Amino acid sequence: MRSYLFECIDCRKHYAPDEVEYVCPECAREQQPMQPLKGLLRCIYDYESIARQFDADLIAKREELGFDRWMELLPLESADALPPLITAATPLRPAPKLGDLLGLEELWLKDDTGLPTGSFKDRASALVVACAYERDRETVATASTGNAATALAGQCASMEMESVIFVPESAPMAKLTQIAVYGGKLIPVRGSYDDCFELSLAACERFGWYNRNTAYNPFTVEGKKTAALEIWEQLEFETPDWVIVPTGDGVILAGIEKGFSDLAALGLIERVPRLAAVQAAGCAPIVDAVASGSTTIIPEMKPETVADSIRVGVPRAGHWALQALASTNGVAVAVDDEAILEAIALIGRSSGVFAEPAAAASIAGAQKLAQDGIIAPDEVVVALITGNGLKDVPAAAKAVSFPKPIEATIEGVQDFIDQSAK
């Protein structure tokens, strides 16, 4: 196990795992502040050798339920390093009623709302924590206020490891609570997210902590790719036509592309699915870049959207995201906050899944792409539901209405029923 190389996604140079830790040192030299990261590293495995002993039959027969099901495709020495908090694949739920509403005949929800800390980010954090464990690093640090930091704190807690979370002092208490409950060491910083990002790098250097900053740590993409591997197995080893990905920093998009690319490199699938990146209209730098045909991403300096998990003005994995869209014949689409909120209620009442705003964006995006004829009605579509609606109940409250009280009599109920039937 753990036989892989790093490949820089910008200059394509290869590095042995012990040669570099996070990014391509050459490309990183050109890094500008407040810009997508240069020199992100992609793990490449010895696909030929893996292919000789790895196939769908082997996977189907395995008793392991979680990440350890995919050990050949993970950058780990041993499954023993994996945190116990991730225990199984998340459900891939058929969504026939929601599909009807959207005009899609085969729609699936990859439902990550039940992951231990309530979001897709558990995937990346679990793998990064395992990698830290194998490197004898007892503390993992990151700059984030959101699901990534929460997931890191939770996964570290389950391994009796320490997490250090750099957050802007303005971060709302509600978001910090879950991190604090997991015992994450919160360090509020007088400054912006970018100040936190820089400070986390300096602190990791000084104190020997392992850094989990999203995209910057190459294993964040590897952790996220597990969703693609699960989708493939759950569709009985078929590839969907589309995967719809709520997109902020671009790492989930990169992860989904990477998972299917690995399967293609092993000869297990003939094509990767088309990816659809969905951003919020008030924060859509990747959509803008795709629309202009540019490979340069112009950061959104005033990002505004109700979907806080994709409110990312500077998409750190922006270059990889653009490559993933190009190589999969993908599309990028922006949806406004109204459509996002409507999608929360649409998903909830048609399937019983409660999505946070960023997760609902995925369905708002699918709806738009179906309406515009970009997705055909008979294509197989998987939408990622990346976070639990309980993460942001106030946003969900805007998506629904509450009726007026009735008198406590059966006639009161009758009137209520008659009224609501109108």
Added chain:
Amino acid sequence: MRSYLFECIDCRKHYAPDEVEYVCPECAREQQPMQPLKGLLRCIYDYESIARQFDADLIAKREELGFDRWMELLPLESADALPPLITAATPLRPAPKLGDLLGLEELWLKDDTGLPTGSFKDRASALVVACAYERDRETVATASTGNAATALAGQCASMEMESVIFVPESAPMAKLTQIAVYGGKLIPVRGSYDDCFELSLAACERFGWYNRNTAYNPFTVEGKKTAALEIWEQLEFETPDWVIVPTGDGVILAGIEKGFSDLAALGLIERVPRLAAVQAAGCAPIVDAVASGSTTIIPEMKPETVADSIRVGVPRAGHWALQALASTNGVAVAVDDEAILEAIALIGRSSGVFAEPAAAASIAGAQKLAQDGIIAPDEVVVALITGNGLKDVPAAAKAVSFPKPIEATIEGVQDFIDQSAK
């Protein structure tokens, strides 16, 4: 399948499934308002016949992951009636670090925080919805503001069925939001929870809706017992010494007792575990009844606790709860709000599980019972974690502290580390 009888837990009279719907008509005649329910019905199966073809080996070999794994012990015609929203057993997590802190050598957390609507109540609601489906009832109603109603709305949504939820007009918007997202028809009532309870019965009668009121509908207990069946399998078909149960209306306690009793009736286990009911100090009518050796429960007319999911002044399944404690040589213990809040942080930082206050009560109770020597250090203890902490973030915020901001410099970080090491 579906060969069972009802047995009244008070008069022990038997009924065929089509003879009665909810409670024993004779005992129910003595029902007083604002008191535990009379005449609750227990499903009894043809254990002899089931025992001939049902054992641990059979279960271990089954491919089904969820409720359908236990069809012989469920009151259903067919697994087709089960909502798709419940897809697998919830994790039984070893908690060695938390056990150390409590002085327990083998502590497990039955972690229901990842269930689709975020609480244990999905178990009862899923089964009730399946039973409604088999009875061609398209609408299921309940009186509740909490997890039970949320679970009903979510499970109905997944089956394209209707839910009707009677709530007191004073119910907080945040709690109603999740129900509304699932498309539950909220009917706010000018009155108390008890008014809602009565009104829900009358409305079900008038409109032909199926009633899911907890305890009142006998299948709520049957749904909840699945947790016991899962624990038995997950402990490799061994019985724990203790199961710790956060207790409000008493139905979870009844369900856990029922699950293990079913296994005992099949000859698969030799003893049922001892049950420990944990209530909040400000709302402990069951603890009080046990302490006084009485079989009468005196309702708590001013229930006060941060743990809203067990803030139940009138425990509707109180009689069954007392019977369950007596028959399992169980105990009942009250814990104060401070201990409950502390337990939230204790569980979070030692295991990465985020519990709502009622769920954390389970660990506060285990701690007290271990300190008092009632649970011995070497006993096998399973604590139910019945609800997701995201259900009540403001309560969790009281359980943790937040440090002051630092300057965005490495020296600032150094000072912070030095300070927190003191």
